[in-house]
Amino acid sequence: MNEDAAPSNSSAPVYTIETVERITRISRDQIVLYYNYGLVSTIQTPDKSDLLFDDDAIHRLRRIAFLLSEYEINHNGLKMVTALMDEVEKLREEVRFLRER
Amino acid sequence: MATAFKDYYQILGVARTASSDEIKSAFRQLARKYHPDVAKDKKEGETKFKEINEAYEVLGDPENRKKYDQLGENWNAQGIPSYGEQGFPHPEAGTEDGQEFHFEGTGFSDFFEQVFGRGHRFGGFSTGGRTRAGAFSGPRHGQDIEGAILVTLEEAMHGAIRALSLQSVDPATGKAKTESFKVRIPKGALEGQVIRVPGKGEAGTGGGEAGNLFLRVRLASHPDFRVLGADLYHDLPLAPWDAVLGTTTRLHGLDGDLDVKIPPGTANGQRLRLRGRGLPKPKSEERGDLFVVIEIKMPPQVSPDEKDLWEQLRRTSSFKPSE
Numbered sequence: 001m002n003e004d005a006a007p008s009n010s011s012a013p014v015y016t017i018e019t020v021e022r023i024t025r026i027s028r029d030q031i032v033l034y035y036n037y038g039l040v041s042t043i044q045t046p047d048k049s050d051l052l053f054d055d056d057a058i059h060r061l062r063r064i065a066f067l068l069s070e071y072e073i074n075h076n077g078l079k080m081v082t083a084l085m086d087e088v089e090k091l092r093e094e095v096r097f098l099r100e101r
Numbered sequence: 102m103a104t105a106f107k108d109y110y111q112i113l114g115v116a117r118t119a120s121s122d123e124i125k126s127a128f129r130q131l132a133r134k135y136h137p138d139v140a141k142d143k144k145e146g147e148t149k150f151k152e153i154n155e156a157y158e159v160l161g162d163p164e165n166r167k168k169y170d171q172l173g174e175n176w177n178a179q180g181i182p183s184y185g186e187q188g189f190p191h192p193e194a195g196t197e198d199g200q201e202f203h204f205e206g207t208g209f210s211d212f213f214e215q216v217f218g219r220g221h222r223f224g225g226f227s228t229g230g231r232t233r234a235g236a237f238s239g240p241r242h243g244q245d246i247e248g249a250i251l252v253t254l255e256e257a258m259h260g261a262i263r264a265l266s267l268q269s270v271d272p273a274t275g276k277a278k279t280e281s282f283k284v285r286i287p288k289g290a291l292e293g294q295v296i297r298v299p300g301k302g303e304a305g306t307g308g309g310e311a312g313n314l315f316l317r318v319r320l321a322s323h324p325d326f327r328v329l330g331a332d333l334y335h336d337l338p339l340a341p342w343d344a345v346l347g348t349t350t351r352l353h354g355l356d357g358d359l360d361v362k363i364p365p366g367t368a369n370g371q372r373l374r375l376r377g378r379g380l381p382k383p384k385s386e387e388r389g390d391l392f393v394v395i396e397i398k399m400p401p402q403v404s405p406d407e408k409d410l411w412e413q414l415r416r417t418s419s420f421k422p423s424e
Contacts, residue, residue, distance in 0.1 A: 012287035012288075012289065012290075012383055012384065013287075013297075014384075023299070023313070025242065043384050054383075054384065055294075055295050055296055055297040055315075056294060056295050058295075058297055058313075059247075059295040059297065059315050062245055062313070062315075089293045092293075093292050093293060093329070093330075094329070096162075096292075097327050097328065097329045097334075099161065099162065100125075100161075100322060100327045101327070101336070
């Protein structure tokens with residue numbers, strides 16, 4: 001089953017930064033850095049110690065690791081690539097919605 | 102692994118020359134018949150519903166349809182771009198090390214995954230112990246795999262558990278193995294959302310952990326509802342007199358029947374908002390809204406009596422829309 005998460009009210013799993021660190025093999029400092037850059041979002045945004053993430057965030061962090069290792073993209077490039085990927089997904093959804101009319 | 106060709110035109114029961122409206126109409130008709138909630142045989146209904154959805158995913162999208170039409174039945178011989186050619190590895194074809202994968206239970210056929218699936222994925226992450234030269238040293242974590250999973254609106258509404266199986270062939274030994282596992286579809290799963298299944302990616306080597314399987318949610322097309330985020334849209338055909346006089350109509354919602362009050366003087370294209378009757382929002386207790394979009398339909402033919410009434414209305418009414 002797809003679970004190694006912290007308890008939450010939603011049925012979607014929620015992970016602490018320690019768990020995310022273990023799953024993604026990305027250091028806590030790097031995760032916080034990506035969060036500060038706006039490359040990854042949390043499901044709660046109070047202070048650093050309370051950062052909680054979902055599957056989307058884990059996927060995004062793995063994608064960042066992939067882009068860094070395979071394409072040697074810098075942080076500005078990362079921001080642009082991830083923003084474009086998000087936009088493509090959003091546009092795909094809108095096109096699909098409009099086409100089904 | 103050999104992949105069978107899918108005749109999507111035959112699945113939807115339309116000619117190869119069918120217009121996009123004919124394809125849409127055929128899909129809606131079949132989707133209503135085989136929707137798992139209404140089909141007499143639930144199991145058969147579910148299989149057929151997914152098959153119809155896949156066919157519509159291809160034929161209902163002009164670009165996918167064009168690509169499909171160019172393939173033809175000899176598609177395998179025409180050389181689908183092999184794994185990695187479009188910049189990202191293709192998980193269903195295999196990983197960098199040549200390990201082949203094949204999923205069952207995602208709702209998409211192998212044919213669909215192979216031809217149309219890669220636009221939605223970019224899996225195959227290399228991590229751990231890899232040197233610049235491409236060689237690996239020490240324990241190596243398995244690569245992650247990304248695939249798509251077809252989720253019905255009912256599953257998104259209530260959450261669900263789905264059984265999946267992963268078949269893989271180890272190129273070193275040639276041995277095939279099948280592993281079955283369950284995936285929890287969270288309540289409020291939305292289009293594009295990622296569901297992570299730990300340890301179901303590529304196996305690690307030298308004591309490294311297995312990779313993750315990332316499943317990207319594709320919401321199945323529904324015969325009665327369109328989806329945008331957590332909001333649902335229902336197109337409601339209405340007779341002109343009901344639009345003028347107002348009426349109440351019963352709508353079969355995803356979580357039960359709803360009586361929708363159409364106020365007098367409702368215009369074509371008007372949206373009536375039913376707050377909180379959409380899909381659950383992820384990470385929240387709230388729900389999106391349901392929009393009922395009015396489509397005023399004209400009667401295809403009128404009887405002499407009806408014509409008299411329209412004539413009478415024309416004489417009596419002071420409404421001049423062009424003024």
